[in-house]
Amino acid sequence: MATNTQVLFKDFPEGWVEEKHMEVVKTPFNPETVAVGDDQILVKVKFLSLDPYMRGRMTKAKSYVASFEIGKPLQAGGIGEVHRVGKSVDSVKVGDIVTGMVEWAEWSVIPAAGVKKLQEHKDVPLSYNLGVLGMPGLTAYGGLISIGEPKEGETVYVSGAAGAVGLIVGQVAKNKGCRVVGSAGSDEKVKVLLDLGFDAAFNYKTVKSYDAALAEHCPKGIDVYFDNVGGEMLDAALNHMNVHGRIPVCGAISQYNATEPYAIKNLSMHLIKKRLRVQGLLVSDYYVNKELMAGFTKDVVSYVQQGKIKYFEHIVEGVExxxxxxxxxxxxxNTGKQIIKV
Ligand SMILES: NC(=O)c1ccc[n+]([C@@H]2O[C@H](COP(=O)([O-])OP(=O)(O)OC[C@H]3O[C@@H](n4cnc5c(N)ncnc54)[C@H](OP(=O)(O)O)[C@@H]3O)[C@@H](O)[C@H]2O)c1
Incomplete structure (x- = not known):
């Protein structure tokens, strides 16, 4: 009997998320007979994207995306092949490769309206559509260009630099002629960044202090701080911002599993004295911005196709x-995008 392996959400974590908050189940499943509604499709999932924002969906707090439901499969951006379509679906057909929100599962029945047919780019792995060519790539590009507004010769500092978003921020900034500095959590990741052409990089876990590291690696101060981590690093970066500096606030991963939020100490006086622009961003705003999407295609998608932007994936096999x-x-x-190959 064929089966479907799924991962269910089991409980809201207090502090660090652990495996006990999720449950892997294997249920009998027949793809030919499972119910598919008129406006739904059945997808054989190929790749899942695991993203930090999912930790936010594991809380009861209201946010821009609903909490996961206890007892139901977790959800993720994914890529899959359409196996069956409902009666009223004409946007995709059996055999199409699509991307959209799917379940953490081998098979997923989802609304057809939520998926987009994927064009396969020659010599570019399909899974890049969940990374550099997809949501994290657009997050990096949109935040850097529309909020960071990097100019040639400026210093751009990015935290979480060896991750899905950070790798792109650094390379796009480099292509714009900036001096690029990154931080990451291991010496191996620091080497990856330097090999990619970052002008400087440091391991934030082993430096004497964030302040000392930023003073050393950003001797002319920071013009753009692309913040992926929040907390203490944001506090330290504020000390090193130049007048009229810009801070795209993309993420705060240092805080997602914290039970006590880190209280920023250095905000008001730096904002005033240096006339800083600090702005949060949400990638969903960028999908509807035609000008930005055109720039993304030109500066990121085509550069990846030409091999001018390098990307890494951390692929784990098996939804279980x-x-x-x-x-x-x-x-x-992970170094680069965390992917599950289902
Ligand atoms: N606003 C939006 O629309 C949007 C969209 C996508 C992503 N984001 C945010 O962007 C950030 C990066 O996302 P991503 O998908 O590229 O993830 P990622 O960087 O590929 O993976 C997460 C990384 O965070 C780092 N990290 C974990 N704890 C940390 C801490 N206490 N201090 C510093 N770094 C820590 C780890 O790398 P190290 O080894 O370097 O510690 C880890 O590899 C996240 O905060 C995410 O929530 C926002």
Whole structure:
């Protein structure tokens, strides 16, 4: 009997998410007979994207995306092949490769309206559509260009630099002629950044202090701080911002599993004295911005196709390993995009 392996959400974590908050189940499943509604499709999932924002969906707090439901499969951006379509679906057909929100599962029945047919780019792995060519790539590009407004010769500092978003921020900034500095959580990741052409990089876990590291690596101050981590690093970066500096606030991963939020100490006086622009961003705003999307296609998608932007993936095989991979990603196991190959 054929089966479907799924990962269910089991409980809201207090502090660090652990494997016990999720449950892997294998249920009998027949793809030819499972109910598919008129406006739904059945997808054989190929790749899942694991992303830090999912930790936010594991809380009861209201946010821009609903909490996961206890007892139901977790959800993720994914890529899959359409196996069956409902009666009223004409946007995709059997055999199409699509991307959209799917379940952490081998098979997923989802609304057809939520998926987009993927064009396969020659010599570019399909899974890049969940990374550099997809949501994290657009996050990096949109935040850097529309809020960071990097100019040639300026210093751009990016935290979480060896991750899915950070790798792109650094390379796009480099292509714009900036001096690029990155921080990451291991010496191996620092080497990757330097090999990619970052002008400087440091391991934030082993430096004497964030302040000392930023003083050393950003001797002319920071014009753009692309913040992926929040907390203490944001506090330190504020000390080193130049007048009229810009801070795209993309993420705060240092805070997602914290039970006490870090209180920023250095905000008001730096904002005033240096006339800083600090702005949060949400990638969903960028999908509807035609000008930005055109720039993304030109500066990122075509550069990847031409091999001018390099990208890395951390691929774990098997949906049953997704809980461990998700926790590992939150702790820094990944260099580049965390992907599950289902
Ligand atoms: N606003 C939006 O629309 C949007 C969209 C996508 C992503 N984001 C945010 O962007 C950030 C990066 O996302 P991503 O997908 O590129 O993830 P990622 O960087 O590929 O993976 C997460 C990384 O965070 C780092 N990390 C974990 N704890 C940390 C801490 N206490 N201090 C510093 N770094 C820590 C780890 O790397 P190390 O080894 O370096 O510690 C880990 O590899 C996240 O905060 C995410 O929530 C926002």
């Amino acid at each position: 390993n997704a809980p461990r991979a998700f926790i590992g990603m939150m702790k820094g196991d």
